[in-house]
Structures are given as structure tokens and as C-alpha cells.
Amino acid sequence: MGMRIRFWLALWSGKLISIALRILGKKGTTFPGLVANKVCPDFIKFLGTSFQGEIVLITGTNGKTTTNNMLASILKTADKTVAFNREGANMLPGIAGALLQNTSFGGRVKKSYLLLEVDEATVPRLCRQLTPGWAVVTNFFPDQLDRFGELDTTIKLVQEALPPSTKLILNADDPLVAQIGLNRTQAFYYGAASLPVSGSKNPESREGRYCLPCGHELFYEIFHYGQLGIYRCEQCGFKRPQPHIEAREVRQKQNGISFRLSIRPEYREGDSYGSQTVTQETGKYLIPLQGYYNLYNALAAVSAAECLGLSREDCKQGLLKFVSDAGRMEQFALPSCQLTLTLVKNPTGFNQVVSTLIELGRPMHLLLAINDLAADGRDISWLWDVDFERLVSDGLKLKTVICSGLRAEDMALRLKYADWSEDLISINKNLKEAVAELEAKQILPNEVVFVLPTYTALFPLREILNSKKVSSSPIISHTEVEGL
Numbered sequence: 514m515g516m517r518i519r520f521w522l523a524l525w526s527g528k529l530i531s532i533a534l535r536i537l538g539k540k541g542t543t544f545p546g547l548v549a550n551k552v553c554p555d556f557i558k559f560l561g562t563s564f565q566g567e568i569v570l571i572t573g574t575n576g577k578t579t580t581n582n583m584l585a586s587i588l589k590t591a592d593k594t595v596a597f598n599r600e601g602a603n604m605l606p607g608i609a610g611a612l613l614q615n616t617s618f619g620g621r622v623k624k625s626y627l628l629l630e631v632d633e634a635t636v637p638r639l640c641r642q643l644t645p646g647w648a649v650v651t652n653f654f655p656d657q658l659d660r661f662g663e664l665d666t667t668i669k670l671v672q673e674a675l676p677p678s679t680k681l682i683l684n685a686d687d688p689l690v691a692q693i694g695l696n697r698t699q700a701f702y703y704g705a706a707s708l709p710v711s712g713s714k715n716p717e718s719r720e721g722r723y724c725l726p727c728g729h730e731l732f733y734e735i736f737h738y739g740q741l742g743i744y745r746c747e748q749c750g751f752k753r754p755q756p757h758i759e760a761r762e763v764r765q766k767q768n769g770i771s772f773r774l775s776i777r778p779e780y781r782e783g784d785s786y787g788s789q790t791v792t793q794e795t796g797k798y799l800i801p802l803q804g805y806y807n808l809y810n811a812l813a814a815v816s817a818a819e820c821l822g823l824s825r826e827d828c829k830q831g832l833l834k835f836v837s838d839a840g841r842m843e844q845f846a847l848p849s850c851q852l853t854l855t856l857v858k859n860p861t862g863f864n865q866v867v868s869t870l871i872e873l874g875r876p877m878h879l880l881l882a883i884n885d886l887a888a889d890g891r892d893i894s895w896l897w898d899v900d901f902e903r904l905v906s907d908g909l910k911l912k913t914v915i916c917s918g919l920r921a922e923d924m925a926l927r928l929k930y931a932d933w934s935e936d937l938i939s940i941n942k943n944l945k946e947a948v949a950e951l952e953a954k955q956i957l958p959n960e961v962v963f964v965l966p967t968y969t970a971l972f973p974l975r976e977i978l979n980s981k982k983v984s985s986s987p988i989i990s991h992t993e994v995e996g997l
Contacts, residue, residue: 516555523553524620527613542610543602549609557605559620560612561643566625568643569817570679572636572671573651573690575862576810577603579841580651581630583800583814587831588626591823597628601839604635626821633667637674647820648675649682649813653689653721654739655895656859664689668725682816684809685756686741688721688731692751695726703816704756706775708763708805710868711737726751738805738868739861758816760808765872769801770808774815795825800832802842803853804869806862840971845978849952850878852962854978856971857881858889860898866965867903875961878913880951882944882966882974883920889967893920901931913954914938917947918970944970948977 527549534545549556561568571581578601588595596615598607608629616622631639650671655664672693675681681697684690685704694700713735721740724731729748736742745752760772774795800811815828837843843854857863870877885893904911914937916924921942928938941947948964956962966974 516553519553520556520559521620523549523551523556524613524616525618526552527556527609528616528618531610531613542598542614543606544610545613546602546608546610547606549613550605555642557609557612557639558642560616560622563620564622564627564643566622566627567647567821568627568629568645569821570629570631570636570639570645570648570675571651571813571817572631572633572648573684574633574654574656574667574859575806576651576813577601577630578839579802579807579810579837580649580813580817581628582838583811583832583835584817585628586835587814587818587823587828588628588821590831590834591827593626593823594624595626595628596622596624598630599839601630603630603632605638608635608639633671636671640674640676640679644676645679647682647817648679649817650684650690650693651809651813652684652687652739652741654859654861656890668693680820682813682820683754684741684813685754686737686743686809688740688744688751688753689725691754692725694754695751700754701758701816701820702754702756703758703809703812704753705737705760705763705772705808705812707735707761708737708808709765710805710872711735711742715739715742724749724751738865741809758812758819760812763805763808765803765805765869767873769799769803770805770811771797771799772808772811773797776819796829798829798832800835802835802837803873804842804855804865806865807842840966840975843975845982847952847978847981848983849954850956850960850962852951852964852978854964854966854971854974856968857965858967860895863899863965866963867900870963871903871909873961874909875959876910876912876957878951878954878956878960878962879911880913880915880917880947880962880964881924882918882947882964882970883916883924884918884967884969885920886969888969893923896924896927899927901928901933905932911937912956912960913951915947915950916940917942917944918966944973945977948974948981952981 527545530545571577581597585595585597598611615624653668680699681694682701683694685702715736724746727749731744731746734743743753757777759775761775763772818828840854840856845852885891921940925938925940941950
């Protein structure tokens with residue numbers, strides 16, 4: 514059977530399955546994409562080569578989904594049409610499914626921009642089928658070591674797979690990401706001058722301790738978190754690239770994070786490190802999310818928008834309108850309380866959630882749902898690298914702690930060794946019952962509620978919470994921006 518015939522069979526069967534799933538009230542994109550790829554292994558290649566608009570690939574350990582969706586919000590604010598894998602299905606079946614949703618029965622992609630969040634290990638397989646115009650790399654942290662292996666392997670996979678013609682948008686503050694641009698002529702960098710939590714010492718374990726080009730230990734002028742910060746190698750001269758976009762005056766409050774941007778004008782291709790020192794200061798930006806890692810997601814999205822030629826006003830409005838979903842600081846208003854659902858999947862990400870909880874400084878109710886299925890990573894020993902001790906030593910008042918999921922007992926044991934009060938900790942492996950237990954608590958207006966699941970517990974919990982919610986969270990206004 515000719516490959517072209519297989520493509521049309523893949524397209525039509527995938528679209529018919531998608532329609533059937535929608536009729537049944539299902540949102541799945543992965544299964545139609547899986548079928549399409551089985552019928553035609555080059556399905557993505559056929560669609561990609563026929564696409565005439567901009568293709569942006571977004572990868573890295575943390576922040577892919579939020580960055581992807583923030584950039585989509587900015588593009589929509591600018592009245593652009595966008596196809597993207599919104600729910601975070603970032604392997605080939607999910608990517609094929611997202612393309613199916615945005616392709617006509619005649620095989621034409623109906624949007625002007627294609628944003629593809631891509632799992633790090635999937636980048637080589639995707640780039641064999643299509644060539645993105647731009648690639649955003651957010652960060653590299655240890656994650657699912659049983660699947661990815663050592664972090665060096667993941668970095669090498671991404672670095673070698675990105676086509677030479679693809680222009681890069683890189684996190685300057687992560688030395689593991691920044692070094693990817695060393696031998697590239699088209700690299701655009703973003704970063705933060707400092708954060709309220711930045712300091713000269715870093716209590717966290719970090720992977721970027723040594724210079725990848727020469728192997729010597731890096732010297733840090735300032736740490737932000739993990740290996741992110743302002744660094745240099747005193748042996749070979751590798752250092753943090755001067756960002757083309759840099760966040761300044763970063764502030765975090767209960768309703769989000771505000772910041773200003775310093776932007777180097779007239780970005781020139783080939784100016785990887787950039788000799789220009791003249792910058793433009795912009796007005797205040799706001800993201801209606803907690804967590805300084807979300808600042809980096811916003812910087813990545815704004816950098817991509819800047820490279821795509823969008824206006825800065827559209828960037829501001831797109832971030833302001835952004836409503837988090839897919840369990841990334843997602844807000845739910847339940848009859849008994851307002852709660853935040855956010856994915857936790859590795860030590861660095863979880864430690865940033867811990868920092869956010871401490872900075873809020875309010876009495877707190879927690880539900881932690883830990884699974885160890887293939888998509889989570891079978892090895893959950895990473896929980897012992899999360900600094901749960903900080904929540905006790907910093908005096909945060911914990912009112913409720915419910916451990917749920919397949920590895921609820923392991924989570925409870927880790928908290929016990931972190932000196933959390935055993936009287937506070939309960940175990941309920943059933944997610945629905947755990948949510949009901951949380952709802953039954955007497956939650957006061959000044960108290961906050963967080964639900965923290967691993968990946969395979971995330972979507973079942975979203976369904977449970979969506980069935981109970983009474984309203985959506987309001988979008989923050991410009992008046993509130995000025996109050997930050």
C-alpha cells in the first residue's frame with residue numbers, strides 16, 4: 514500500500530475516532546493519534562511538510578505545558594489562530610492527536626501557528642519528521658530516571674536532535690540549557706536578574722554544579738533555585754549568557770507574580786551572547802499564578818512571542834488573561850473552599866511548590882496523591898530529595914495532611930521522617946474518598962488548600978474536582994496588577 518494512501522486512511526480514521534470520542538463526551542487526543550501513527554508511521558511528517566505557518570517546539574523538564582499554553586494565550590490575544598497540544602500529551606500519539614483536531618478532512622492544517630510541547634525523549638523522533646522554526650528549552654532537572662537514565666543522556670538527546678536551521682530560545686540561568694547555544698548561531702536567551710528568594714548559597718541539591726564544556730566546578734554569584742542563577746566557569750570562561758529578555762523587580766503576592774522586563778533591542782541572528790548593553794525597560798507584567806518557576810514559564814513564552822514579532826501589549830494581555838489548566842496551579846472553587854491543584858513530578862519542581870507554600874505563610878490543608886505508574890516513573894525514591902523538613906522548620910501551620918494514591922503509605926512515611934506530626938497525617942488511597950475527606954474539614958477563609966498529585970493521579974483528580982466546582986476563578990485586573 515502506498516504511503517500516500519496510508520496517510521489518507523490514517524487521517525480519516527483518526528478524525529472519525531476523534532468525532533466519536535467527542536460524541537461520547539471524551540476529550541482524548543492520544544488514542545486517535547495512536548491509531549493514525551499506526552496506520553501511517555509518517556503521519557506527522559505529511560502534515561508538518563504541508564503546514565505553511567510557524568512551528569514552535571517547547572521542551573525541557575519542567576514548565577512545558579504552562580509555557581505552551583501561555584504562548585497560545587498571547588497568540589490568541591493577538592488574533593492569531595493556534596494549534597497546540599493543550600492538555601500536555603507530549604509524545605508522538607498526543608502530538609498526532611493535536612494535529613488531527615486542527616486538520617480538515619482534506620489534510621490542511623487550519624491554523625497559522627503550531628505549538629508543540631514535546632517530551633524530551635520524543636524530540637529526536639519528532640525532529641526526524643518535521644523541522645520546527647523555533648525551539649524553546651525551559652530547563653533540565655532529574656526526572657523519571659528509570660525512563661530517561663542520567664540527566665546527561667537527556668541533554669544530549671535534545672541537543673543533538675534539534676536541527677541546525679532551528680532557532681533556539683534558551684533559559685540563560687540554567688547552565689545545562691545555556692550551553693546548548695554555544696555552537697549555534699541563532700540563540701535567544703531569557704533569564705531573571707534576581708528573585709526574592711535568591712541568595713549566595715543554595716541548600717538544594719543541583720545537577721548543574723560542573724561546567725559541561727570543561728568539567729570544572731561553576732562559580733555562582735547568585736542562586737535562584739536548583740542550578741538556576743548567575744554563574745561562570747573560571748577555567749574555560751563559559752558563563753551565563755547576557756539575556757535578551759531579563760525579568761527585574763519580581764514580586765509575588767497571593768494573586769500572582771508581577772515583574773518588569775529589560776529587553777535588548779534589535780536582536781540580531783548570530784548574536785548568541787550579545788555584545789549590546791543598551792536595553793529597553795517595559796511596563797509591569799503580571800501572571801496570575803504562584804511559584805517563581807511560573808515566572809520562567811512566562812519569560813519563555815514572552816521570549817517566543819518577541820521572536821515571532823508579536824507586540825508587547827499583546828504579551829501583557831495574553832499573560833493577564835491566562836487561565837491555568839491541566840493541573841498547573843489550577844484554581845477550583847468548591848462549595849467548601851477554594852483550592853489549588855498543581856502537578857508534582859520531581860524534586861526541583863516539588864521544592865518550588867514547598868517554597869510557594871512557605872511564602873504564602875497561611876494555615877494550610879494538603880492532599881498529596883502519589884502514583885508510581887509508567888508515566889509517573891516507577892521509582893519514587895525522589896520523594897526523599899524533596900525538602901519537606903522546611904515546612905516544619907519555617908513554622909508553617911499545617912491543619913490537614915491527606916496522603917492518597919497508590920503509594921500513599923510511602924508519602925506518609927517520608928513526612929513522618931520529616932518530623933511532620935503523625936496526628937495530622939491520614940492515609941486514604943482512594944482519590945474520590947480523599948477529596949471527600951478534605952471537603953469535610955472545617956476550612957476557614959484565611960486558610961489555603963493545595964492538592965498535589967503526580968501525573969497519573971492528576972487527571973482523575975481534575976475530573977473529581979470539576980464535578981464539584983461551583984465557579985471559575987476570576988481573571989486578575991490591571992488595578993490588581995498595580996497593587997502587587
